[in-house]
Structure formats: C-alpha cells, structure tokens
Amino acid sequence: MNLKTEKSSRRQFLNTVALLTGGLLVSSVTKPFNGLLAASNKPEGNEPWYGIGIDIEKCIGCARCANACKEENDVPREPFYFRSWVEQYTIKNNGEIIVESPNGGIDGFSQSVPDEDIFKSFFVPKMCNHCSKSPCVQVCPVGATFESKEGVVLVDSNYCIGCGYCVQACPYGCRYIHPEKKTADKCSLCYHRISKGIAPACMEICPNDARIFGNLRDKEGELVKFLKEHTCHVLKPEMNTGSKLFYNALNQEVK
Amino acid sequence: MPQQIKKLLIVFTIIFGIFFIIKYALKPKSFGEFGHYRGLAIIENENKQVKYVGTEACNDCHDDIVSYKKEGPHVNLQCEVCHGPGYLHIQDPETNKLIIPSKREKCGICHQKNAARSENNITQVNLKEHNVENKCIDCHKAHNPYEFKD
Amino acid sequence: MDPRYESLYEALKNVHGYIYPNEISLTWSILIVEYPYITGLVAGAFILASLNRVFKIKALEPTYIISLLTAFAFLLVATMPLISHLGKPLRFWEIMITPHSTSAMAIFGFVYLWYLMIVLLLEIWFDYRYDFVIWSREKKGVMKYVYKILTLGAMGTSEKDLKWDKKIGYFITVVGIPSAFLLHGYVGFIFGSVKANPWWSSVMMPVIFLFSAMVSGIALVLFVYMGINFIRKKVQNMPTLDSIGKYLFYILIIDFTLESLDQIHRIYEANESFEILSMLVSGKLFFTLGIMQITVGTLIPLLILGFFQFFKPADKIRRIAYFLISIFVLTGVFFMRWNVVIGGQLFSKSLHGFTTYNLGFGGQEGFLMALFWMIIPFGILAFLLWLLPPWKKAVH
Numbered sequence: 001m002n003l004k005t006e007k008s009s010r011r012q013f014l015n016t017v018a019l020l021t022g023g024l025l026v027s028s029v030t031k032p033f034n035g036l037l038a039a040s041n042k043p044e045g046n047e048p049w050y051g052i053g054i055d056i057e058k059c060i061g062c063a064r065c066a067n068a069c070k071e072e073n074d075v076p077r078e079p080f081y082f083r084s085w086v087e088q089y090t091i092k093n094n095g096e097i098i099v100e101s102p103n104g105g106i107d108g109f110s111q112s113v114p115d116e117d118i119f120k121s122f123f124v125p126k127m128c129n130h131c132s133k134s135p136c137v138q139v140c141p142v143g144a145t146f147e148s149k150e151g152v153v154l155v156d157s158n159y160c161i162g163c164g165y166c167v168q169a170c171p172y173g174c175r176y177i178h179p180e181k182k183t184a185d186k187c188s189l190c191y192h193r194i195s196k197g198i199a200p201a202c203m204e205i206c207p208n209d210a211r212i213f214g215n216l217r218d219k220e221g222e223l224v225k226f227l228k229e230h231t232c233h234v235l236k237p238e239m240n241t242g243s244k245l246f247y248n249a250l251n252q253e254v255k
Numbered sequence: 256m257p258q259q260i261k262k263l264l265i266v267f268t269i270i271f272g273i274f275f276i277i278k279y280a281l282k283p284k285s286f287g288e289f290g291h292y293r294g295l296a297i298i299e300n301e302n303k304q305v306k307y308v309g310t311e312a313c314n315d316c317h318d319d320i321v322s323y324k325k326e327g328p329h330v331n332l333q334c335e336v337c338h339g340p341g342y343l344h345i346q347d348p349e350t351n352k353l354i355i356p357s358k359r360e361k362c363g364i365c366h367q368k369n370a371a372r373s374e375n376n377i378t379q380v381n382l383k384e385h386n387v388e389n390k391c392i393d394c395h396k397a398h399n400p401y402e403f404k405d
Numbered sequence: 406m407d408p409r410y411e412s413l414y415e416a417l418k419n420v421h422g423y424i425y426p427n428e429i430s431l432t433w434s435i436l437i438v439e440y441p442y443i444t445g446l447v448a449g450a451f452i453l454a455s456l457n458r459v460f461k462i463k464a465l466e467p468t469y470i471i472s473l474l475t476a477f478a479f480l481l482v483a484t485m486p487l488i489s490h491l492g493k494p495l496r497f498w499e500i501m502i503t504p505h506s507t508s509a510m511a512i513f514g515f516v517y518l519w520y521l522m523i524v525l526l527l528e529i530w531f532d533y534r535y536d537f538v539i540w541s542r543e544k545k546g547v548m549k550y551v552y553k554i555l556t557l558g559a560m561g562t563s564e565k566d567l568k569w570d571k572k573i574g575y576f577i578t579v580v581g582i583p584s585a586f587l588l589h590g591y592v593g594f595i596f597g598s599v600k601a602n603p604w605w606s607s608v609m610m611p612v613i614f615l616f617s618a619m620v621s622g623i624a625l626v627l628f629v630y631m632g633i634n635f636i637r638k639k640v641q642n643m644p645t646l647d648s649i650g651k652y653l654f655y656i657l658i659i660d661f662t663l664e665s666l667d668q669i670h671r672i673y674e675a676n677e678s679f680e681i682l683s684m685l686v687s688g689k690l691f692f693t694l695g696i697m698q699i700t701v702g703t704l705i706p707l708l709i710l711g712f713f714q715f716f717k718p719a720d721k722i723r724r725i726a727y728f729l730i731s732i733f734v735l736t737g738v739f740f741m742r743w744n745v746v747i748g749g750q751l752f753s754k755s756l757h758g759f760t761t762y763n764l765g766f767g768g769q770e771g772f773l774m775a776l777f778w779m780i781i782p783f784g785i786l787a788f789l790l791w792l793l794p795p796w797k798k799a800v801h
Contacts, residue, residue: 099423121371141511142499146292156296162492164432171601173425182492192303257569
C-alpha cells in the first residue's frame with residue numbers, strides 16, 4: 001500500500017466521521033434528546049393529563065385510602081387483592097429492613113420493633129402508578145387494558161380474557177385477577193369520579209392531605225406546585241415505565 | 256401449477272375467507288374508536304356508582320355536627336372516613352344507617368402511637384397504656400376530641 | 406369461609422418476609438408450566454424430523470414420520486392449557502380478532518397458526534398425499550371417503566406429481582426449521598420480555614427455551630419411538646436409538662452450557678435482585694431446580710450418554726438406559742418450565758419476600774386438569790398412528 005492511498009483513505013475516514021458527528025449534532029438540535037426525563041412525556045393535546053402525588057412526610061398510615069378504595073370499587077374485602085394499600089417500613093439500627101402491610105393496613109398498624117432499635121420508620125401508600133409507558137398495556141393481548149386520553153390506565157372488564165399477563169408485567173404489583181369477575185382488576189383512579197369532577201375516593205378520604213391528585217398540564221395546579229416544591233421520586237425508575245405517581249421523601253429502600 | 260398447489264390454494268382461500276368473516280362479525284363495534292380498545296369501555300368505566308358522597312352531602316341534614324366538627328382538630332376529616340360511604344344513606348336515611356364506630360381500635364387506626372407516625376402530623380396515644388378500661392368516646396367527643404363529655 | 410379464599414388464607418400463613426398483597430396467589434399455575442412444555446416438545450420433535458430430512462441422516466429415518474405426527478399431536482393441544490387457564494376461556498377468540506401488536510402473547514397466536522397450518526399440516530399432507538390416494542382406492546366404507554377428503558381432491562399419482570410432493574415437502578421443511586425456532590424462541594420471549602420480573606427478564610430466555618425444547622422434543626421422540634416398537638412387538642433398531650442418543654447428547658450439552666451461562670452471568674453481575682434469587686434457588690426451588698432439573702434432567706443423562714459415546718455396553722443395557730434417559734430428560738425439562746413459571750412468581754417483585762404455591766388436585770387449574778392435557782396428546786397420537794400408519798406408507 002503506498003502512502004498516497006493511505007492518506008486519502010484516512011481523509012475519507014475523517015470525512016465520514018465529521019459527517020456523522022455533524023449529522024448527529026444537527027439531529028440533536030432538531031430533536032432534543034429527552035431520554036432523561038424522569039417524568040412521563042405528555043402527549044399532544046389540551047385534555048387534562050392526570051398524575052398523583054403522595055407526601056410520605058404527611059402520611060399517618062391510617063390506610064383509610066385503602067379502605068375507601070375497597071368500599072368504592074368493590075374490591076374483595078378479604079386480606080388479598082388491593083387496588084390501594086399502605087406499607088410500613090421500619091429500618092433498624094442494624095440495617096435490617098422490615099416491611100409490613102397486614103390487610104393492606106386497613107385494620108391498623110402496630111410497630112413490632114421497639115423504639116430504641118429503630119433507625120427510621122415511615123409509611124408508603126401504594127397504588128397504580130398510571131404509567132405513561134405502561135408495561136401492562138403493552139402486554140395485554142386483546143386491548144382490554146388501555147390508557148385513556150387523560151392518561152388513566154383502565155381495564156375493560158367486559159373484554160378482558162383473564163390471562164394474567166398484565167399482572168406479571170406490572171413491576172409494582174398493582175394488578176390482580178378479580179376472584180369473582182375472573183378478569184384483571186386495578187386502580188382506575190376512580191375514573192367514574194374524576195370524569196364527574198370529583199376527586200378519587202382515596203384522595204377525598206385522606207385525613208392529612210397526604211395524597212394529591214391533579215392535572216400535570218396545569219402549571220398553576222396543586223400537583224405541579226407539589227412537584228415544584230418537593231424533591232419527588234417515582235418507584236423503580238430503572239423500569240422506565242413513565243410512572244405518574246410521584247412521592248415526596250421517598251427512601252431508596254422502598255421498592 | 257401442480258394440482259396440489261391449486262387444491263391447497265382453494266382450501267386456504269376458504270379458510271382465510273371464513274376467518275375474515277368471523278373477524279368482521281365478532282369485532283366489537285366501538286373497538287378502535289380511540290385506540291386499540293373498545294371505546295365503550297370508557298363509558299362503562301365512567302358509569303360506575305359513586306359511593307363516597309363527600310361532606311357537603313352530609314351537611315344537608317347534619318349541619319350541626321359538621322359545623323361543630325369544624326371547631327376542633329377533626330376539621331379536615333371527611334365524615335365518611337369514620338362513618339363509611341354514604342351513597343345509600345342519602346337516598347334512604349331510615350333503612351340505610353351508617354356505622355357509628357365506638358371501639359378503641361377504630362380511633363387507634365390513626366392515633367395509636369407508632370414510630371412511623373410523625374409527632375407533628377397527628378396526636379398519638381399508646382392504647383395499651385392510656386385509660387385502658389374505657390372507650391375513647393366515653394371521655395372524648397368524637398367530633399371534637401379535645402372537648403370532653405361530662 | 407368462602408372456598409375461593411380458603412387456599413389464599415392457607416398461602417397467607419406461608420408468606421415469608423414481605424410481598425405485595427396482590428402477589429399471594431400465583432396468577433400463572435401449572436397449566437402455564439405445561440404450555441411452554443408442550444410447545445417445546447412440538448418444536449423439538451419437528452426439528453429432529455427436519456434435521457433428518459434436510460441432512461438425510463439414514464439412521465434417523467424410522468423416526469421421521471413419527472416425529473412429525475408426535476409434533477402434530479402435541480401442537481393441537483399446545484394452546485389448550487393456556488385457554489383453560491384463562492379467567493374467561495370463552496373469550497379466547499379475542500386474541501385472534503383484535504390482537505394487540507405490542508403484546509407477545511397476541512402475536513403468539515399467529516406464530517402458532519403459521520406453524521400449525523403452513524408448516525406442520527402441509528408437511529404431513531405432502532408426505533401422505535400419495536398414500537391418501539392409494540388408501541382411498543383400497544379401503545371400503547367410510548374410510549374410503551375419509552382418505553378421499555384428505556387428498557383435498559389432488560388425486561394425481563404420476564411420477565411428476567410425486568416429484569412435486571417431494572419438492573414442496575422439502576421446501577416446507579426448510580421453511581419449517583426457522584419456523585420451529587421461531588415458535589419456541591417466541592415462547593421464551595413471552596417470559597424473557599417481562600422486565601418487571603428479574604427471574605424472567607433475560608435475553609437468553611428465548612435461546613434457552615429453544616434448546617431445552619429441542620432436548621425435550623428429541624427425548625419425546627425417543628420415548629414414543631421405543632413405546633411404539635414395544636407395543637407393536639418390533640425389535641428396537643439400535644443404530645436409530647444410538648443416533649437419537651448422540652443428538653440428544655450434543656443438544657443437551659449446548660442447553661446445559663447456555664443455562665449455566667445465564668446463571669453464572671446472574672451470579673457474577675449480582676444485581677439488586679441477586680439476594681432474593683439466590684434465596685429462591687437454594688430454598689424454594691432447591692428440589693425442582695437442583696435435584697429434578699439439573700441432576701435428574703441434565704447431569705445423569707449427560708453422564709450416561711457421554712459414556713455411550715465412548716463405550717457401548719450390551720444392546721439390552723443401552724435400550725433400558727435410553728428409555729430411562731428419555732423419561733429423565735422429559736421430567737427434567739418439565740421442571741425447567743416449572744422453575745421458570747412457578748419460580749418466577751414465588752418471590753415478590755418488592756424483592757422482600759416469598760409466597761408459596763400449592764398445587765390443587767381438582768378444579769380449573771389443578772393437578773387433574775394438567776394431567777388431562779398431558780394425556781390427550783398421546784391419545785391424539787394413537788389416533789393419528791391409526792389413521793396414518795407410517796408402517797403402511799408406500800415406499801417411494
């Protein structure tokens with residue numbers, strides 16, 4: 001190989017690199033990279049785009065939300081299957097983590113660890129995250145679960161075949177097969193209430209305003225204000241589900 | 256074309272034809288209206304019964320209690336937190352009575368002392384030590400618990 | 406107590422640590438264990454038949470039609486455990502009518518149909534068409550018409566027609582091999598694509614499923630071939646058995662390597678799910694994984710088959726060994742499916758605890774139902790062997 005061709009091939013290579021880099025730069029200007037947005041990407045439109053905020057600092061662990069949810073949505077009263085439940089985390093001084101949720105917290109919590117051994121203890125209310133990239137909607141084989149235009153993940157119980165794939169796909173354990181209906185069931189963000197302009201039952205009933213429900217598009221709204229004023233996190237961000245359930249003061253131990 | 260292929264094509268055409276007819280006949284009408292789901296499902300979800308009616312509805316008849324409650328720390332507490340959903344009661348108050356909780360454990364659901372509860376958020380008592388013999392509402396007025404019964 | 410909840414209260418007592426409240430009962434039961442198991446048997450048996458046809462391995466020839474019919478018998482049943490496990494089994498048709506394009510399960514319906522209708526049925530049809538014509542001439546009464554219908558009206562028996570049968574049959578086999586890979590690789594994808602479950606979520610899943618499918622399919626053909634010879638009181642053809650044994654050995658090595666690779670990778674990477682998974686493997690899955698899948702289903706067959714590659718004991722000993730190995734491998738692969746499906750649901754997605762699985766006896770998802778779907782394919786196979794006896798096929 002002589003020097004000239006080597007040079008020209010190198011120049012060609014540099015040209016290609018420059019072209020690729022330039023192309024990347026141009027395309028990054030035209031289409032900003034937004035993979036780092038932890039919050040869900042809103043679709044186009046002016047309809048409300050609902051999200052939920054939960055303030056762990058305010059939660060007193062009364063689990064009236066879980067109770068109200070069961071009443072409002074005909075969730076079986078047995079200690080299995082919850083659309084909404086509360087977990088009590090206790091981190092001991094030796095680092096051991098104890099999580100409890102007897103009957104979802106509905107019958108009340110008791111602290112099994114003596115106070116002097118406790119490093120930290122708090123409650124975490126759980127419910128459907130109404131993900132905008134929701135794995136449960138992705139896997140439903142028949143389109144019996146879907147995202148409404150307001151960003152609420154709903155189940156069509158008259159069309160669900162009860163295969164349970166969505167139950168497996170939900171990273172948060174928020175779905176179950178309803179023992180009577182034999183179809184998938186989950187939090188509907190009380191769609192029958194919010195569509196009439198009333199807050200979901202769990203939000204309405206919360207005695208300490210630890211739960212906030214609101215429109216993520218409304219920049220003046222309560223939820224956006226909450227997100228602005230607090231350091232909020234979603235559960236399992238590594239799953240990239242586009243969760244719209246934001247927790248203030250969420251400890252990393254919470255899964 | 257070999258005869259095998261000809262015959263198979265006929266059979267497959269029939270099978271696919273039947274499949275598409277069935278597909279057309281069985282596909283729900285509202286399917287695909289807004290996305291890959293039955294559009295009707297939205298309405299079915301909307302039409303469910305609202306059960307928690309809210310304090311304003313209670314205020315229609317029990318305004319005395321509601322305003323009395325406003326004087327105390329339970330001011331922000333919805334009536335239905337303790338008394339249960341009121342949708343049947345507001346339709347027919349005589350036959351559908353609401354719950355009037357009286358057990359100590361019921362109050363303990365919020366007020367039992369627990370390290371997980373912040374002192375700033377809620378008044379707490381240790382139910383195992385505090386006046387064990389009596390019900391909470393023997394002394395406290397439930398709607399305004401810092402006031403005491405005679 | 407409501408009988409619906411009785412087993413749940415029982416399970417509640419056996420929860421260790423913390424699990425999400427909706428995780429107490431397993432959503433996918435033994436029937437979903439059977440579904441990838443049966444699909445795997447199909448794919449494996451078919452791949453064995455195709456290898457035989459494409460690479461023209463003389464010793465395997467007696468198993469060719471048997472593998473195809475076995476694959477067909479099991480394929481007819483493959484979706485039945487899935488359907489009978491549904492909460493609303495009568496709505497199963499929705500998967501075909503309104504398939505959701507992003508759902509692995511929905512697309513499986515089409516992969517399945519492609520494989521059933523285009524590959525397997527056609528291959529068998531082209532193999533038997535000439536015999537259908539002959540039988541429809543020879544038989545009397547109803548059977549005459551049955552065979553006549555089966556020809557679909559293609560009654561030609563000329564040299565040219567037979568040549569076409571062979572040509573198209575070969576083409577379908579060539580298309581069939583990737584289809585069989587797709588069919589079972591796809592089943593692996595149904596599990597491997599669930600990102601919420603660290604025990605399932607792995608790119609290796611489709612490959613592992615595929616190779617374990619081949620292992621189980623080959624073992625099934627071995628079992629069925631020996632069984633048929635035994636029932637028909639024929640002498641077992643030792644070169645055929647040795648040949649199947651050799652392939653079983655090779656594929657088993659690949660399968661074991663892949664599965665080990667997957668586990669070693671998990672252990673070395675030791676993600677946040679590692680602690681709970683290692684507790685799962687050494688605890689709740691110790692019997693089904695350590696004993697049944699690895700020891701009985703893999704190591705023992707590997708050792709024996711490996712030994713046979715170098716030393717050839719008497720025919721009688723080898724016959725017994727092959728028969729036992731086929732059962733061992735079939736059991737082992739069943740428990741491999743068990744460990745994936747059941748194992749993946751025994752630990753909580755909160756990574757804080759475990760639930761338990763109690764296999765009921767009766768009921769929609771009980772042992773009897775599972776047994777029923779395991780026996781039916783053998784019934785279908787017996788019927789197929791009666792309708793389409795491979796030993797009465799014309800030589801051409």
